[in-house]
Amino acid sequence: TTGVETFEFQVEARQLLQLMIHSIYSNKDVFLRELISNASDALDRLRLESLRDESLQADTSDLHIAIEIDQESRTLTVRDNGIGMSHDGVVELIGTIANSGTAKFLKELRESKDAAASADLIGQFGVGFYSSFMVADEVTLVTRHAGESQGTRWVSSGAGTYTIEPVDDAPQGTSVTMRLKPEDTEDHLYDYASPWKIREIVKQHSDFITWPIRMAPAQPPATAEDEAEEGEEKAPELETVNSMKALWARPKGEVTDEEYHEFYKHISHDWADPLETIRMQAEGTFEYQSLLFIPARAPQDLYMQDRKRGVQLYVKRVFIMDDCEALMPEYLRFIKGVVDAADLSLNVSRETLQQDRQIQLMRRRLVKKVLSTVKDIMSSDAERYATFWKEFGRVLKEGLLGDLENREAILEVCSFASTHDAEQPTTLRGYVERMKDGQEHIYYMTGESRSIVESSPHMEAFRDKGFEVLLLTDPIDELWVDAVPEFDGKQLRSIAKGQVDLDSQDEKDEEAEAEREQRQKDFAELLSWMTTTLSEQVKEVRLSSRLTTSPACIVGDTFDVTPALENIYRSMGQ
Numbered sequence: 374t375t376g377v378e379t380f381e382f383q384v385e386a387r388q389l390l391q392l393m394i395h396s397i398y399s400n401k402d403v404f405l406r407e408l409i410s411n412a413s414d415a416l417d418r419l420r421l422e423s424l425r426d427e428s429l430q431a432d433t434s435d436l437h438i439a440i441e442i443d444q445e446s447r448t449l450t451v452r453d454n455g456i457g458m459s460h461d462g463v464v465e466l467i468g469t470i471a472n473s474g475t476a477k478f479l480k481e482l483r484e485s486k487d488a489a490a491s492a493d494l495i496g497q498f499g500v501g502f503y504s505s506f507m508v509a510d511e512v513t514l515v516t517r518h519a520g521e522s523q524g525t526r527w528v529s530s531g532a533g534t535y536t537i538e539p540v541d542d543a544p545q546g547t548s549v550t551m552r553l554k555p556e557d558t559e560d561h562l563y564d565y566a567s568p569w570k571i572r573e574i575v576k577q578h579s580d581f582i583t584w585p586i587r588m589a590p591a592q593p594p595a596t597a598e599d600e601a602e603e604g605e606e607k608a609p610e611l612e613t614v615n616s617m618k619a620l621w622a623r624p625k626g627e628v629t630d631e632e633y634h635e636f637y638k639h640i641s642h643d644w645a646d647p648l649e650t651i652r653m654q655a656e657g658t659f660e661y662q663s664l665l666f667i668p669a670r671a672p673q674d675l676y677m678q679d680r681k682r683g684v685q686l687y688v689k690r691v692f693i694m695d696d697c698e699a700l701m702p703e704y705l706r707f708i709k710g711v712v713d714a715a716d717l718s719l720n721v722s723r724e725t726l727q728q729d730r731q732i733q734l735m736r737r738r739l740v741k742k743v744l745s746t747v748k749d750i751m752s753s754d755a756e757r758y759a760t761f762w763k764e765f766g767r768v769l770k771e772g773l774l775g776d777l778e779n780r781e782a783i784l785e786v787c788s789f790a791s792t793h794d795a796e797q798p799t800t801l802r803g804y805v806e807r808m809k810d811g812q813e814h815i816y817y818m819t820g821e822s823r824s825i826v827e828s829s830p831h832m833e834a835f836r837d838k839g840f841e842v843l844l845l846t847d848p849i850d851e852l853w854v855d856a857v858p859e860f861d862g863k864q865l866r867s868i869a870k871g872q873v874d875l876d877s878q879d880e881k882d883e884e885a886e887a888e889r890e891q892r893q894k895d896f897a898e899l900l901s902w903m904t905t906t907l908s909e910q911v912k913e914v915r916l917s918s919r920l921t922t923s924p925a926c927i928v929g930d931t932f933d934v935t936p937a938l939e940n941i942y943r944s945m946g947q
């Protein structure tokens with residue numbers, strides 16, 4: 374074994390640490406939740422691996438988390454006997470920030486330098502382990518990967534560098550020891566060397582962790598009498614502080630909103646409460662329980678290439694995998710949660726899951742449940758629905774392209790800007806209810822922004838007629854409008870494409886028809902001259918009845934690619 378190696382933190386990691394050290398976040402208690410969460414993950418992973426790999430040389434006889442406080446030296450330790458990390462794992466996982474959302478956020482932060490905004494934003498990221506630097510001026514992590522003999526010690530004060538050295542007698546699993554900051558002694562609220570305080574935090578934030586979290590019983594402060602007996606001190610019996618109940622398996626009415634919210638934070642790495650909690654329990658031929666959440670805001674990586682998707686999969690309380698894609702479609706990638714199935718093999722892999730009939734059935738049910746929940750929010754709480762739509766509407770609309778089975782349900786919960794109201798978006802249902810007599814179709818126009826669309830010459834005749842037009846300005850709108858033919862029996866029609874017939878059939882009399890033909894003849898020469906002259910730019914020049922004040926406008930063929938769609942294709946390199 375060799376000696377101590379010193380490493381520099383990656384730029385992003387260093388920056389995050391600076392934010393932690395200068396304690397941007399007002400509720401420092403959450404550092405403990407993060408460490409317990411990591412310990413719990415490590416125990417889950419060890420159990421799973423030992424179930425799958427019998428040759429793994431690991432001790433799984435008493436998997437647990439222990440919290441130790443040394444008031445004299447003011448250190449706090451969170452210990453687990455889980456999977457642990459190898460030397461390279463420590464360098465890779467603790468020294469760098471792999472999460473691209475966090476990295477992107479930090480890059481923006483470096484450029485903006487707005488400290489106040491960063492304080493609020495930081496909670497959005499899975500900063501996990503680093504949050505220990507909110508309360509500690511030095512952190513020591515000792516770890517040994519299950520099945521390996523060599524352990525590793527990692528030490529840092531959070532200022533630019535960390536050291537790593539091999540340890541020969543490290544126990545299996547990981548311990549994180551924090552040397553608590555001295556200033557915390559003054560403020561009783563923040564005394565993390567107090568066993569009462571620590572217990573309270575565990576109860577509040579980590580009660581549902583399914584592994585035992587053990588602590589020495591809280592002792593009254595030492596008295597002069599105790600000091601005299603110090604010679605015969607013996608280690609006190611440890612007690613389990615948390616109730617260890619899996620929330621999704623408990624009866625609905627028994628669990629409080631706070632408990633659900635803490636659980637959400639545990640699995641999502643979000644520090645804010647979720648927008649909605651969704652419970653499902655299915656009995657019968659195949660049993661499963663699920664506890665899903667709609668976050669209150671979109672994660673940073675929602676549109677990134679390597680974004681995460683899917684919920685956690687358990688089989689009879691045994692953790693199987695994170696980000697189980699097979700259970701959630703892409704357009705619901707923002708949903709977090711847990712699905713616990715009773716009749717699956719512990720050996721399922723991501724590949725076999727995609728083909729599994731039970732999983733497919735579960736997914737169908739989950740998707741329907743999520744969509745019906747959104748619909749409930751929509752009809753019961755306009756403000757919460759508005760938040761949902763602002764954060765996730767664009768993603769949800771992706772579902773209009775692929776999910777034929779739920780297209781109607783998705784359309785029901787969509788809302789769009791419209792000429793009807795300058796501020797409030799409308800639902801399609803609302804639009805249909807306002808349709809005028811003689812109006813047959815749902816009219817829309819796509820474009821880059823509301824103001825561009827509204828000032829388009831295509832709009833004139835519709836405004837004149839008093840027909841409402843949906844103003845679709847998300848890039849995704851260009852795609853789904855082509856895929857979705859109708860809503861509630863009404864066709865969706867672009868006002869910028871093809872021949873839009875503004876007068877319904879019976880209003881048109883033959884006189885008008887004759888007049889149009891006459892005008893067509895009168896202008897035939899001019900039109901053909903213009904068509905030839907502009908042949909590089911346009912296919913055809915024709916008379917129009919759709920304009921009222923503008924002299925001319927450019928119209929796409931019904932099946933043409935619109936300018937905005939051209940932009941999308943171009944940006945995708947096509």
Ligand code: ADP
Pocket residue numbers: 407411412415453455456457458466467499500501502503546547642
């Ligand atoms: P996250 O939990 O979001 O991945 P963290 O900063 O909390 O981020 O942890 C980073 C990584 O370090 C974890 O993904 C895990 O691989 C590793 N790690 C942290 N704590 C432990 C632990 N107690 N046991 C094993 N691995 C751990």
Ligand code: MG
Pocket residue numbers: 407410411501502
């Ligand atoms: Mg973590």
